[in-house]
Amino acid sequence: MPLQVHDTRRRQKVDFSTMEPSKVKMYVCGVTVYDLCHLGHARCYIAFDLIHRWLEYSGYDVLYVQNFTDIDDKIIARSNESGIDWKNIVEDNIEAYYADMDMLNILRADIYPRCTEYVEEMVAITESLIEKGHAYIADDGVWFHIESAPEKYGLLTGQNIEAVRSGAGGRVAESGKRDHKDFALWKAAKPGEPTWESPWGAGRPGWHIECTAMSMDHLGEQFDIHGGGQDLLFPHHEAEIFQGECYSGCSPVVHHWLHNGFVNMDGEKMSKSLGNFWTIRDICEKVDPLVLRFALINAHYRSPIDMNEQLLHDAGRNHGRLLEVYKQALESMTENPVPLPQGDVSSPIPVVKSLGMLEKMAQGFALAMDDDFNSREAVAKVLGGIREIGKVFNSEMEADDMAAFANHAVEWVEEFAGSVLGLLPQRDEILSKKVDPRREEIREQVEELLLKRADARASKDWPAADSIRDQLNELGVSVVDTAEGPEWHFM
RNA sequence: GCACGGAUGACAGAGCGGCUAUGUGCGGGACUGCAGAUCCUGAUACCCGAGUUCAAAUCUCGGUCCGUGCUCCA
Known part of the structure; x- marks a missing residue:
């Protein structure tokens, strides 16, 4: 085509x-x-x-x-x-x-x-x-x-x-x-x-x-x-x-x-007289520039686009998911990947099926872009690919295969979400989790509270655990319990 | 007035003759003390009328409604 x-x-x-x-x-x-x-x-x-x-x-x-x-x-x-x-x-x-x-x-x-x-x-x-x-x-x-x-x-x-x-x-x-x-x-x-x-x-x-x-x-x-x-x-x-x-x-x-x-x-x-006039700088104080980019390419370039809270919210979520999977893939990469099987969407083996799905998504991506640069459709394909990759990461697999798959995933994501759509930050920016000075400032305090909360949870003292979480919220910190223990970030 | 472009589920928004769009939101399930996140899963649709076709959200005709341009503007 x-x-x-x-x-x-x-x-x-x-x-x-x-x-x-x-x-x-x-x-x-x-x-x-x-x-x-x-x-x-x-x-x-x-x-x-x-x-x-x-x-x-x-x-x-x-x-x-x-x-x-x-x-x-x-x-x-x-x-x-x-x-x-x-x-x-x-x-x-x-x-x-x-x-x-x-x-x-x-x-x-x-x-x-x-x-x-x-x-x-x-x-x-x-x-x-x-x-x-x-x-x-x-x-x-x-x-x-x-x-x-x-x-x-x-x-x-x-x-x-x-x-x-x-x-x-x-x-x-x-x-x-x-x-x-x-x-x-x-x-x-x-x-x-x-x-x-x-x-x-x-x-x-x-x-x-x-x-x-x-x-x-x-x-x-x-x-x-x-x-x-x-x-x-x-x-x-x-x-x-x-x-x-x-x-x-x-x-x-x-x-x-x-x-x-x-x-x-x-x-x-958008017009100055209506007071709804935003410069790029105004909006980038509130959202990550790449999230704004995501929001703007998540529509066909010829259609009018309505900028509003929900659009940015959706973009933020989806973009966040993209980066999360990308990061996971980067962290699991290996220097010496073992060969991966040929992808096949009809295969009962999950990884083979997922590799096939990624190929299919890539083809769909190209078709979409060849059709008058339909970035909306292309973004949908990338999100579909991200979901497949996430699925594989959540499945049981040999470590070698997982690492090799991670290499493949990084390549896939960088090719489509990165070089074509321009939605990815630099690799090291993702890996080195920029040291946020605000984070360092309250780190000890937060960790102390998290330890107390862990104790409270261990003794099933839920009211105490929740009140500690409220305290953390007051510091502007939200806590999410994951399989690897609690994680915290600024709200 | 003239010109151009639209009308798709709760919302945003693809598809443009036969095949699940997608995302948010909502329902159910798994996992969680709870919440969140994640995964699985479900429901809800093509403005109206007529026509063409084996088959129409998709083509044709007629309506209705909406947006934009005709002044500087990305």
Whole structure:
């Protein structure tokens, strides 16, 4: 089964093909660096990280370009409000961006172009568009003229130009554009703004031309994947189609348009005015970043996702179970594993059956990911595999076989949950159970209480045992009795 | 108004012509002094109407309801 992806332009799943065999050229619209990243950004870049990882896993050599928009109205506004130089705002937020993405275990793109470094290219494209009659010069800049290529209108959103045309009248506000549908390629300088030189005087580029210039510079006039959030469909990506196709003469410039869905909060659209606006940092103070990642890939990338307590709770549990089994496997590994039998789901021997189940889950995982990156289904397969592995660990087995199985389990988990889904921390992080200073602080006290509780339990003095547990709870510690004795951790 | 996408069990959310999705929650059982964790196991479903088919949650047509976009936004 070949990889299928949903192409927004064709509005259906299509067989994925690349221009060059086994090479993928992918561009994803990056952030405007005027502030910290929020949950919506996390979702978008995790979605494309997963796509990136799966393509690499499938044997493609991926050239991944993701830009920074480092000049625009909001950055200028932020600078004016705060008195901080816009360049500092940009640098700070780019640094924060990398930190946040690293925290979420998002692999780096190959190139992070910043649009201010491509002004020359943007000017060249704009000049060419003017020559070709697709753009015109006005007092306040250069505008792309939509009516010069009406057949390209609504290619992504399906909006009909006739309808817009009829209702449009002559409303063009106080700008130099001839038609309200036209969009800016170049904005003439306004007082107090950073500017660049151009044949049309000082000014700065329009938003849409940036992505066209940067994607073409790095990926050529045609490339395989262009991604971004669904909110970029209109007008940004449609503008890119106008610019790119009219400039290059290629149609399509982008072979596959991929768009991720929104993040809602408790059923409502996330927005600053509703006060339900979360930055990645806010939420990672409450939950482990990998749990957030789990929650966000536990939905198909095109579906809207509703962020709420239960989603995070579910994610936390499942992620915890994954790590627990992974840890158990790591601890049981051996240097010299004995050979394991061939897996077979119909075998009556548990370990043989489980090995077969793992193979089956792996196949299901691949099918799911090949089906337009269905990470939800893929996660279900990983959880299924985890359950099989857990079963084997709980069964009676020869020590050698168990150790060899553990090696196999580690490999399986690292392959799917680790390298593809990006849900695992480093091995040593799991094994060395990071020494928590808080834990060390109260360790003696807790252990003393646990000893007392053990005595109470031995003499079946349940009220005393429970009152000690209450005391521990007051310290913020919860106790769980296991086969190996009581364990404690912070609540 | 125009455009796009949805409606699946208590909840979240896959499947998209025949085969247990999955997870949380809930019921029963094992293990536990209790609780928790873990394991086994059970119940509950495909918006409405018509059609196509041996067979439809899955395809077609018609309804109803919901979300999103048409202004900066991942």
